[in-house]
Amino acid sequence: MVKVKWTPLARSDVENLFHYYKDISIRFAETIIDEIFKATGYLEMMPELGPKEQVFSHLKRNYRYWVVLRRHKLIYLHENSTCYILMVWDCRNSPEVLRNNIKE
Numbered sequence: 001m002v003k004v005k006w007t008p009l010a011r012s013d014v015e016n017l018f019h020y021y022k023d024i025s026i027r028f029a030e031t032i033i034d035e036i037f038k039a040t041g042y043l044e045m046m047p048e049l050g051p052k053e054q055v056f057s058h059l060k061r062n063y064r065y066w067v068v069l070r071r072h073k074l075i076y077l078h079e080n081s082t083c084y085i086l087m088v089w090d091c092r093n094s095p096e097v098l099r100n101n102i103k104e
Helices: 008-022 026-045 095-099
Strands: 003-006 063-068 072-079 082-090
Touching: 003 008, 003 026, 008 026, 008 082, 026 063, 026 072, 026 082, 063 082
Parallel strands: 003 082
Antiparallel strands: 063 072, 072 082
């Protein structure tokens, strides 16, 4: 089992998601957040579970993702015994914008 650590950006992404969706439906906002945290539970047990993120294939590190509710990607990096959640990405956004968010 690996340790899951959230970056400040990823925490901010989750908070922003919750605040955005709570105005539409508090129940839906809670469901999204619950599903995101459920996914991190899977990553604790199987950090190589998600496919490699092709947007970052040009980088040296092995970035992966896990899609939550067909709409949001948990972008993460598994190194040693830690799984770093780097960001929560809305899949409806441009991959080019995503590419510009990670720098090595």
